[in-house]
Amino acid sequence: xxxxxxxxxxxxxxxxxxxxxxxxxxxxxxxxxxxxxxxxxxxxxxxxxxxxxxxxxxxxxxxxxxxxxxxxxxxxxxxxxxxxxxxxxxxxxxxxxxxxxxxxxxxxxxxxxxxxxxxxxxxxxxxxxxxxxxxxxxxxxxxxxxxxxxxxxxxxxxxxxxxxxxxxxxxxxxxxxxxxxxxxxxxxxxxxxxxxxxxxxxxxxxxxxxxxxxxxxxxxxxxxxxxxxxxxxxxxxxxxxxxxxxxxxxxxxx
Numbered sequence: 001x002x003x004x005x006x007x008x009x010x011x012x013x014x015x016x017x018x019x020x021x022x023x024x025x026x027x028x029x030x031x032x033x034x035x036x037x038x039x040x041x042x043x044x045x046x047x048x049x050x051x052x053x054x055x056x057x058x059x060x061x062x063x064x065x066x067x068x069x070x071x072x073x074x075x076x077x078x079x080x081x082x083x084x085x086x087x088x089x090x091x092x093x094x095x096x097x098x099x100x101x102x103x104x105x106x107x108x109x110x111x112x113x114x115x116x117x118x119x120x121x122x123x124x125x126x127x128x129x130x131x132x133x134x135x136x137x138x139x140x141x142x143x144x145x146x147x148x149x150x151x152x153x154x155x156x157x158x159x160x161x162x163x164x165x166x167x168x169x170x171x172x173x174x175x176x177x178x179x180x181x182x183x184x185x186x187x188x189x190x191x192x193x194x195x196x197x198x199x200x201x202x203x204x205x206x207x208x209x210x211x212x213x214x215x216x217x218x219x220x221x222x223x224x225x226x227x228x229x230x231x232x233x234x235x236x237x238x239x240x241x242x243x244x245x246x247x248x249x250x251x252x253x254x
Contacts, residue, residue, distance in 0.1 A: 002055075006197045009054045016046065021108035028115040033143070036116055037094040044089040056199025057082070057189045061090060063206035067180065071141040072209070073172045074180045075224050077232060078150035079158060079187030082202060087148060087182070090204065095148045096140040098133060098167075117145065130167065137171050146180070147171065151224060155192035158185070159239035161229055169221035172212040181207040181224050183231035185239070203235045 020043045028036045051057040074095065076083060088095045094117075101120040104110045119136040121129050137147055149168035156162050172179045182204065189200045207227050212220050233240045 002198065003196065005054050005056075006195055009051060009197055010195065012050050012054070013047070016050075017043070018108050021112040024112040024115065028112075033117050034094065040112065040116060041088050044085040047085055048089055051082075051190075051197065055189075055197035057197060057202060058200070059086065059090075059202040059204060061204045061206065063208075066206045066208050067092065068178055068209050071144060071177055072146050072180050073137075073168060073175075073177045074146050074148040074182060075151050075168045075172075075228075076148065076182040077184055077228050078152050078155050079184070080155060080190040080192055082186035082190040083182075083184055083204075086186070086202070086204070091146065094145045096137075096145040098137075098147065098149050117143065119147065130170070133167070133171060134174050138175055141175060141177055147177075151221065156187070157192065158187040158236070161225075161232075164221055164225040166217050166221045169212075169224060170217040173215060173217045173220055176213050178212060179210040179220060179224060181210060181227045181231075183207070183228045183235060185232070185236040188236065188239070205231050205235055207231060 024036075024040055027039065031039060048057075048059070074087070074091070076087065084097075096118055098119040098121060099113075101122055104114045104120065106113075117140060119133055119140065121133055140147055149171070151164040151166075151168045152162035153165055154162060169179070171177075184202055184204045186202045189198050189202055191198075210220060210223050210227070
């Protein structure tokens, strides 16, 4: 039955995404920057509702009181595709993703993405790429957006961690923007690189703001990694006590 539900969800994504992307492309020219963003977030919210109804993927957010009233940089655990569509729907301000520019060429999805105020990165430019991120980042922060990055880079297995790259911390330290760390266990219900989706509750934990003024990127990055990984053990203890870090995905909870 869960396989059938996963198949239906996959078909929903195909049927729903293409016309929604076309609607974005048609309407975006007459909408301002903020309205474009929230129109696009409608796709995220609808997808989350369908993931709940079809696959039983619920969610609970703790720590909302930690969200600042100022521009900030969100650094999140990365286990799944779930958080990439859920966080824009859950955060009170527009989120600006940093992504490789090749995504702009993905039919429909990439075309709509290119019409939003995101940060495109050309990785072939090396150190110049980071300077471009800083320049674009300052503009997005000045507009009131929050910049979101996944310091582990790639998605991790449940119960494991990758090395935390310093790009997000460097951007925060360079711009002086505070960091909002986020931990979650979405990999339990929506495992990385998996077609199957499993019922259960995703816990999204928003941590206390980490200040960056006058601090080194290394110190900021260490604080981010320490809080997220400690919080992961708290919200999903079974993943860290029953499985070694290098093992395949743990059995999803319900």
